[in-house]
Amino acid sequence: MLFTIQVNNKKIRAEKGETILSALNRNGIIIPTLCRMKEFTPTGACRMCVVEVEGRDRLVTACSQPVEEWMKIKTHSPRVITARKTIVELLLSNHPDDCLYCDRNLNCELQRLAEELNIRERRIRARKIKPRLDQSSPSIVRELSKCILCGRCVRVCEEVITATSLDFINKGRETHVGATMDKDFNFSSCIHCGQCVLVCPTGALHEKHYLAEVQEYLNKPEMVKVIQYSSMVVYGIAEELGLRYTKGFDKTLNAILRKIGFDKVFKTGTGTDVCITEITGQLSERIENKADKPLYISACPAWVKYVEQFIPSLIPELSTVKSPQQITGVLIKTLVAGQLGVKPEEIFSVSATPCMAMKFEARRDGMMRKGISDVDSVLTVRELARLIRLYGIDTSNIEEEPADEPMAGRSSAAIMAEVSGGLAESVLRSLHFMKMKKEPDKQLFKKLRSGGLFRETSLQIDEKDVRVAVVDGLTGLEKLKISLASGKKYDLIEVMTCPGGCVHGAGLPFSPSKDEIKSRAKLVYQSDDTEAINLPCKSPSCINLYEKLLKDNSDIADKKIFYTHFEKRNVLL
């Protein structure tokens, strides 16, 4: 039901049941917010969104107050603006004020609010929060003095990721956000997905930087500098550098990376193709053996850690195939090292990903051989963009170059792995082709592509119904549990930690809106529709790898390097 309310002496239409904020936003009136996250219930904790409602003594929070017919609202009256300004001044009163050195400089919500509200002096002085820097985690750094206690990370971790590794500790002036028993982060149940970093309005949570390390090695002439980047990085870099993504931007990126000083540029996509092929092999074997339990895809490192901590009983069902990054990494340190005639330790292998858990994964047990890790440094898209800016590369004026063999090409199935449901679809497509010698109609996977936390479908392959389920975001696990409990059987289950898949990865540009994530996914589907090679087994790089390179290299011919193991983790849950 629509009705009219008065805002700033003008009439606007509001809908019954919606909040003041949503009515205002729909009518083009912008109100600053801080603790609000769109898909969550409002908390009204930060009071940034206060407005004046005639007849009410106190200012009300627009984010949580339902709109009512009699309301006469003032959104930018002197009283409201003073209140908002005071809130930000109070937040700044104990803030470290080291913006110039801060990770979020020029990209900070608190900084932006201070700027928007025209705060030009420190009016309120308070004791600074005692600095506490927690660098214990391989992927996430916590700087507690920069925290403004908005609680977004706490809510995301509990409500979206369900790992619940963060909560408010203590009360009053002593309040801070921390892990259980106030321990350092690597002792917590954190699964390194990084969604908390993505929602943090300040620099209190950010990724652990490996840029200095990369720079140091780039200047070592005796090392072979190698980088691999996944398909999502191409979109992400375009987004972060403010360029329009066009087809073939990956070739531009190759040239940029070579200009920075990388000797070899590889595509993680080839690794994804290998990953799909291996999982297809495992699945086919399981189906032939009439396995009772489903195969869980293990390409998402955050999901793997989640299983190891919370549901260790599932470990035997996890596919032992490494993730695409690690497969590419191990190929670099074995195959490429052999081709170049260098020792593995003479290669410095960097990976650029849209994921933060990959930073953790590269340091996992089983991801190194003879003490040499397969992937030495993992950079997020944001870090890679920094590196590109640091080297002052003019991105608009650059020749396109191909990536390096043997990992120069990928199928469109590999890019599909970036969206939730895509990897399962690719595996099914591969299996279909393997058994029936023809590609299935993509329409058959419609159910796997459309929204929802939990999606399922089945595909007739070789007179056998292959049933697959997709869990999009860990909250979907509940639905999977219910479905399994009701007696449903699946052959393949894909779980992605970040809702939407890697397109919502925590290494991508900050504060993505739902539409942005959708448009990233759309780009993925577009690539899949327009590219000619839709299957790993049709990609020349992948064929070359399997048919020739692996067979010629006796050390890796058994393909053991593509597999790993998982173990139960003892952390405080």
Place this chain on the structure above:
Amino acid sequence: MGTDLDIILKKYKQGKREDLIPILQEIQEDHGYLSEEAIVKTGNFLGLSTTKIYGLATFYDKFRFIPSGKIQIKICHGTSCFLNGSQAVINKIKEETGIVAGQTSRDGNFSYEIVSCMGGCNNGPVMNVNGEYHTHIKPEQLPELIKKLKYVIDND
């Protein structure tokens, strides 16, 4: 050491979320503090994350996370006691024991905490030593008292 955790937990058969604070209170009463083990067991029992339990427990002053000393002192810092000079008493205790409120001395003898009100407002400053109330405390009385307490511990 107090009652076994499992015995305490068993009393709350249903294991509902709302049992959390009563369980924690009982463990605190019995053990004198909430150990990591106690928090983990309670978490498993109620299906709650230890992060949430720790976050909630730290909100209340009543819960401790390190064992209290053999001599546990509570000093009132409520309005009335404050006006009667409880801050000076607190400072003196800090000086005598060498610990900050909420801590336990290294030898495990002393721990003290600051509480809001113990209901003895007309007799302030009020101090509670192992359940025994002392009223109208003055800072200069403390060295003598602590000496006595130490003597008791040493000869126990």
